[in-house]
Structure formats: C-alpha cells, structure tokens
Amino acid sequence: MKWFNAPIRIVGWPTLLLVLSFAFVAIFGSVVSPYDPAAQNLMQAMQPFSPEHWLGTDNLGRDTLSRLIAGAQTTLIGVTSILLLAGTVGMILGTLAGYFGGWLDEIVMRLCDFGFSVPSLFVALAIVGVFGPSYGNMILALAIAWVPIYARLTRGVVAAAASQPYIESLRVLGASPARIIFRHLIPVALGQVLVYASADAGLLALAIANLSFLGLGVQPPQAEWGQMLVSAMPYIQEAPRLVILPGLALTILVVGFNLLGERIALAKNPRPMARRKLSLRRAIFKQEMSA
Amino acid sequence: MSKPLLSIVDLKTHFRDSRTGADIRACDGVTLDINAGEIVGLVGESGCGKSTLGRTIVGLERARSGQIRFRGEEVLALRGSRGAATRRKIQYIFQDPLSSLSPRQTIGEAIDEALVINGEGNRSARRARIAELLEAVSLPAQLTDRYPREMSGGQRQRVCIARALAADPDVLVCDEPVSSLDVSIRAQIMNLFLKLRDDLGMACLLIAHDLAIVRLAAQRVYVMYLGKIMEQGTSAELYGHPAHPYTQALLSAVPLTNPVQELARRRILLSGDVPSPMNPPSGCRFRSRCPVAQPLCETFPPAAALSASHVAHCHFAGECDLASIKANAFSAPHLVHVQG
Incomplete structure (x- = not known):
C-alpha cells in the first residue's frame, strides 16, 4: 500500500475523501442513482425528504438525489475535459514561446494579455453567444478562455528552465529542440501545471455552474447544478431545499478542489516562499470569484 | 608550427541593451588559436568577455562577425546535421556542475543521453561506454544510479567532464571549471584535464580568473580586457616577463609562495572601474585605467611581437615595468598606489 501512503500524507484524509467521493459518484453515477434523473412524475412533484425520495423531488417530480448525482457527473466531466484541452493547448503554446522566444513569444504573450484583460467568464460568454448554447460549446468556450492561464504559466517555467546550464549543455551536446522540449522542459512544466490545475478545477466548476445558471451552458433535461439552481428559483419560498442542495454540492466540491490544490502546492514547496505564493493565489481566486 | 586545431579570427559577439538599444560589445574582435593537445589559458577580470567568447565558440551565443575555424572548416557557416556533427566536437564545461x-536524471541517465545524442544506438554498447567514461574521469562505476544532489562538487564536475567526453570531442571549452569547487578539490580536477590532454590528446580552452590555476595547466595564455586580447604568450613568457601594463597589474595581485618574494611583492592597484562595454575607450581599451597611459594611447595600439609566441597589444610593450616604478616617481601619482 506504499503507493497509497504518499498521496494521503501529502493531501490528508479529509480532502482526499472529499474529492474521491465526488469522483466516485461521477464515475458510477448511473449505478448508484436511485431513479432516472430525467424521469418526470407529476403525481410526486415537490415531495419533501422521504424514504422513497431521500432528498425529495422537484416541481416536475424528478428525484433530487438522482439529479444531484447526474449533476456531479456533468460538472466533473466538463472540468476534466476543459482542463485537458486548455492544459494541452496552453502547454504547447507556452513551451514554444518560452523555448524559442523572439517574435513567437511576443505573439503568444500578447494574445495571453488580451485573454487576461477580459475576465475569462466574459470570453466564454462571447463564444457561447456566437456558437449557441450547448454542453459541447460551453466546454469549448471555457477551454479557450482558460488557455492563456496555462500558456503563461508554462511559458514562465520553460523560459526559466531553458536558460539553466543543464539545458545549455544539452544544446552543446547537439540535442535537438524536440528532445530538449519533450524530455526535459515539458516534464518540469507539467508538474507546475498539474499543481495549478488541481486548484483551478474548483474555479472551473463554478464557471460551468455560472454559465448553466445563465442558460448558456448545459441545457435541460441534462442535469447540472447551476441549471438546477435556476430552475428551482421560482420555488425558493415553498421549497428552499431545491436551491440549497445544489448550491451546497457545488460549494463542497469547490472547497475540496481548493484544499487539494493548496495541499499539493505546499507539499511540492515546503519553503516559506510557497506560503506567500499561496496567499497571493488565494487573493487572485477571490478576485476572480467576485468578478 | 602546423595549422592550429581551432582558430578564432576577429570574433565579435555583441548584445543589444534592451533599454537603450546600444550594443554591449562583450567580445569585440578576438583572435585566438588552439593547437591539438594543448591547454590554452584565457584570463581576465569579471565582465571582460571571456565567458562570452567561450559561449560563442560552442554556439550558445550568436557571433556578430568573425570566423571560427575548426579543422579547416568554418563552423559559423556550417548548417544542419553537418554543422551539428562538427560543433559537437567542441564541448563546454560549466562553472557550476550542479x-x-x-536534477531529474541519474548521472548514468545523463551520460547515456549524451551518448544517444551522439548517435550510439546500441544499449549494451552505451552501458560499456558509460563505464569507460566514468573510469576516464576516475569515478567508480557504481555511482551511475546516483542523482547529482547526492554527490560532492568534485564528483559532479567529473560527471560533467565524462558527459562532455561522451560526444568524443577534440576541444573542451572550460568556463571557470574549478572556481565553484573547494580548494582541495581544484588540483584534482586540474590534474584530470592534464591527464585528458596526455592520454587523449584533448585540447582545452581554460577560461579562468585564477592566474595560479592557469599557470599550473596552460602552455599558452591569453589575457583579455574589455572584449579584447591584451597580451598573449607562453606561460613562461607571460608570467615571467609580462609586457603589457594590464598583465603586470594582474600578476602583481597574485600572492607568492616564497615568503621572501612575497614580502617584496608590490601590488599595483588599478583605480576606477572597468569602463562600460557599451562605450569602451577609443584606441587602447585599457588606457582609462592604465597608470602609464600617454596621449599616443588614444590611437589603436599595434600588436608588438616580443617573440614568435609573445605578443602584447600596447604602444609601449615591454618598455614599462610597473612593478619597479616607485609611487613618487610617477608623473600621475594618483593613478597608481604601490604597496610595499
């Protein structure tokens, strides 16, 4: 069980349990879900907590627990695909910019500046506005909006590593740029990107819920927390649980991802500097949240 | 003498200052020869451009103009795989081996990668070669699984040398190879360079600010100041009869082991800082700090050959001897401080 001890020591039981249980629900959602999340039963509408429906039913008689589980699936698949897309494209652009420098660096970084000057959510809004609201378009839009973050992160790490004597000595030995990039620079950048991504996942989960809340992301009848929130709005007086439950699920997931990211960042860099960086990142996070 | 193995002709490497756009003339017209199996020293103060020269030779900096001729080929003009194959024969040793x-490779993996880059495809042949290379630098073969952080500075520098040897080079450009090491380890590494020269016929450009280290190993020495060569000669000529005022000042700062000589040693302290390489003095580069500078020095100094190998770039080469000049006998006493 040695392979299992290291992550526990780094991340701690509670955080790991939190994130893993969400992942479990997302992966085995269709198995553990008691009802079809889209099945309507108007005879059973607006039921409170009961043995048949543990978390009650909504205005169309759909089982809330099943819909929360399906929502977890939607959110986590969305977050994962966005991170994969944005991370891959961002790392490719950032590595090229950081290693080759010059005009390529200028172009990529000015595009990033453009991306940063507009809040990510607005960029996503614009893209969804052009291509029309759907789950796939939302993922594409958020991925594009998130690329600059990863491009700049990678560019910084790669540019710093590329001027190290060990990269220079590889150049003197005659190593091709491809060898230097793929065998030496990408692994360094990947570590940093993964640390950042683990904390960024929470922000993305929020962004997905935001877009769906605005009706620009996940479309009914597919279940998604943000979309559940908005469809429960008219009933906030008579059945507050319909609003509270998806909000709570989202909050717990975001907190879980943030704890995960923080713990990994701290474990990688136990020096005081890391703590200062961390508080800086928290401040940026708060700023993004309020934007 | 036969044709030199590596000859550098009027090499210029300039950097553009990003704020002012002015040229920083780090290396400004250097001519230098290295013969096969010869250790050549290159000495000078910090910032005189000696590292830039070394980095330009191995292609880490782009030369503005000039020639690098290696075994009759013009390296700067070579492109593609042929250029890479030729450049590979000139390897570089950095100051800081760590x-x-x-940090992510064991030293075995690092040397292995150098062999792969050099085109050795056979795994077992590479393994045998790694053992040979480690032996060549006097490291035990069981160190292959160590990471650099688990080794001492001297061991690391040996690994760097072994990795450079993996490319089967003819010339090693060593940029301050021992200045980050303990004094007790320095001699070992210097002896290793001597051994490589004797066993493999390895030529070396030894870049250092430590004059004693260079004297120990080099047959010929070049003295560089502000991007230009001031004086060149065999070790015996240069250390015995320095002809350029700058060389004399530099040598006067070296402590002597003989206590009688050491007591008699007079240090020539140069006043002022090295001028900016963005705006070097006209004529002789050293004239702004030279204690014996004359109006004539505003013109470019000729290369005064004192012997076939000994050349000083000074209008008064060999005529002045700073060490014997008393402070009060000087026309400009504020320029020189002679300490008894």
Missing part, C-alpha cells in the same frame, strides 16, 4: 546536470 546546475549543469538535470
């Missing part, structure tokens, strides 16, 4: 080894 940062010149990847």
Whole structure:
C-alpha cells in the first residue's frame, strides 16, 4: 500500500475523501442513482425528504438525489475535459514561446494579455453567444478562455528552465529542440501545471455552474447544478431545499478542489516562499470569484 | 608550427541593451588559436568577455562577425546535421556542475543521453561506454544510479567532464571549471584535464580568473580586457616577463609562495572601474585605467611581437615595468598606489 501512503500524507484524509467521493459518484453515477434523473412524475412533484425520495423531488417530480448525482457527473466531466484541452493547448503554446522566444513569444504573450484583460467568464460568454448554447460549446468556450492561464504559466517555467546550464549543455551536446522540449522542459512544466490545475478545477466548476445558471451552458433535461439552481428559483419560498442542495454540492466540491490544490502546492514547496505564493493565489481566486 | 586545431579570427559577439538599444560589445574582435593537445589559458577580470567568447565558440551565443575555424572548416557557416556533427566536437564545461546536470536524471541517465545524442544506438554498447567514461574521469562505476544532489562538487564536475567526453570531442571549452569547487578539490580536477590532454590528446580552452590555476595547466595564455586580447604568450613568457601594463597589474595581485618574494611583492592597484562595454575607450581599451597611459594611447595600439609566441597589444610593450616604478616617481601619482 506504499503507493497509497504518499498521496494521503501529502493531501490528508479529509480532502482526499472529499474529492474521491465526488469522483466516485461521477464515475458510477448511473449505478448508484436511485431513479432516472430525467424521469418526470407529476403525481410526486415537490415531495419533501422521504424514504422513497431521500432528498425529495422537484416541481416536475424528478428525484433530487438522482439529479444531484447526474449533476456531479456533468460538472466533473466538463472540468476534466476543459482542463485537458486548455492544459494541452496552453502547454504547447507556452513551451514554444518560452523555448524559442523572439517574435513567437511576443505573439503568444500578447494574445495571453488580451485573454487576461477580459475576465475569462466574459470570453466564454462571447463564444457561447456566437456558437449557441450547448454542453459541447460551453466546454469549448471555457477551454479557450482558460488557455492563456496555462500558456503563461508554462511559458514562465520553460523560459526559466531553458536558460539553466543543464539545458545549455544539452544544446552543446547537439540535442535537438524536440528532445530538449519533450524530455526535459515539458516534464518540469507539467508538474507546475498539474499543481495549478488541481486548484483551478474548483474555479472551473463554478464557471460551468455560472454559465448553466445563465442558460448558456448545459441545457435541460441534462442535469447540472447551476441549471438546477435556476430552475428551482421560482420555488425558493415553498421549497428552499431545491436551491440549497445544489448550491451546497457545488460549494463542497469547490472547497475540496481548493484544499487539494493548496495541499499539493505546499507539499511540492515546503519553503516559506510557497506560503506567500499561496496567499497571493488565494487573493487572485477571490478576485476572480467576485468578478 | 602546423595549422592550429581551432582558430578564432576577429570574433565579435555583441548584445543589444534592451533599454537603450546600444550594443554591449562583450567580445569585440578576438583572435585566438588552439593547437591539438594543448591547454590554452584565457584570463581576465569579471565582465571582460571571456565567458562570452567561450559561449560563442560552442554556439550558445550568436557571433556578430568573425570566423571560427575548426579543422579547416568554418563552423559559423556550417548548417544542419553537418554543422551539428562538427560543433559537437567542441564541448563546454560549466562553472557550476550542479546546475549543469538535470536534477531529474541519474548521472548514468545523463551520460547515456549524451551518448544517444551522439548517435550510439546500441544499449549494451552505451552501458560499456558509460563505464569507460566514468573510469576516464576516475569515478567508480557504481555511482551511475546516483542523482547529482547526492554527490560532492568534485564528483559532479567529473560527471560533467565524462558527459562532455561522451560526444568524443577534440576541444573542451572550460568556463571557470574549478572556481565553484573547494580548494582541495581544484588540483584534482586540474590534474584530470592534464591527464585528458596526455592520454587523449584533448585540447582545452581554460577560461579562468585564477592566474595560479592557469599557470599550473596552460602552455599558452591569453589575457583579455574589455572584449579584447591584451597580451598573449607562453606561460613562461607571460608570467615571467609580462609586457603589457594590464598583465603586470594582474600578476602583481597574485600572492607568492616564497615568503621572501612575497614580502617584496608590490601590488599595483588599478583605480576606477572597468569602463562600460557599451562605450569602451577609443584606441587602447585599457588606457582609462592604465597608470602609464600617454596621449599616443588614444590611437589603436599595434600588436608588438616580443617573440614568435609573445605578443602584447600596447604602444609601449615591454618598455614599462610597473612593478619597479616607485609611487613618487610617477608623473600621475594618483593613478597608481604601490604597496610595499
């Protein structure tokens, strides 16, 4: 069980349990879900907590627990695909910019500046506005909006590593740029990107819920927390649980991802500097949240 | 003498200052020869451009103009795989061995990668070669699984040398190879360079600010100041009869082991800072700090050959001897401080 001890020591039981249980629900959602999340039963509408429906039913008689589980699936698949897309494209652009420098660096970084000057959510809004609201378009839009973050992160790490004597000595030995990039620079950048991504996942989960809340992301009848929130709005007086439950699920997931990211960042860099960086990142996070 | 193995002709490497756009003339017209199996020293103060020269030779900096001729080929003009194959024969040793080894590779992997880059495809042949290379630098073969951080500075520098040897080079450009090492380890590494020269016929450009280290190993020495060569000669000529005022000042700062000589040693302290390489003095580069500078020095100094190998770039080469000049006998006493 040695392979299992290291992550526990780094991340701690509670955080790991939190994130893993969400992942479990997302992966085995269709198995553990008691009802079809889209099945309507108007005879059973607006039921409170009961043995048949543990978390009650909504205005169309759909089982809330099943819909929360399906929502977890939607959110986590969305977050994962966005991170994969944005991370891959961002790392490719950032590595090229950081290693080759010059005009390529200028172009990529000015595009990033453009991306940063507009809040990510607005960029996503614009893209969804052009291509029309759907789950796939939302993922594409958020991925594009998130690329600059990863491009700049990678560019910084790669540019710093590329001027190290060990990269220079590889150049003197005659190593091709491809060898230097793929065998030496990408692994360094990947570590940093993964640390950042683990904390960024929470922000993305929020962004997905935001877009769906605005009706620009996940479309009914597919279940998604943000979309559940908005469809429960008219009933906030008579059945507050319909609003509270998806909000709570989202909050717990975001907190879980943030704890995960923080713990990994701290474990990688136990020096005081890391703590200062961390508080800086928290401040940026708060700023993004309020934007 | 036969044709030199590596000859550098009027090499210029300039950097553009990003704020002012002015040229920083780090290396400004250097001519230098290295013969096969010869250790050549290159000495000078910090910032005189000696490292830039070394980095330009191995292609880490782009030369503005000039020639690098290696075994009759013009290296700067070579392109593609042929250029890479030729350049590979000139290897570089960095000052800090820890940062010149990847922290993610064991030393076995690092040397292995150098062999792969050099085109050795056979795994077992590479393994045998790694053992040979480690032996060549006097490291035990069981160190292959160590990471650089688990080794001493001297061991790391040996690994760097072994990795450079993996490319089967003819010339090693060594940029301050021992200045980050303990004094007790320095002699070992210097002896290793001597051994490589004797066993493999390895030529070396030894870049250093430590004059004693260079004297120990080099047959010929070049003295560089502000991007230009001031004086060149065999070790015996240069250390015995320095002809350029700058060389004399530099040598006067070296402590002597003989206590009688050491007591008699007079240090020539140069006043002022090295001028900016963005705006070097006209004529002789050293004239702004030279204690014996004359109006004539505003013109470019000729190369005064004192013997076939000994050349000083000074209008008064060999005529002045700063060490014997008393402070009060000087026309400009504020320029020189002679300490008894």
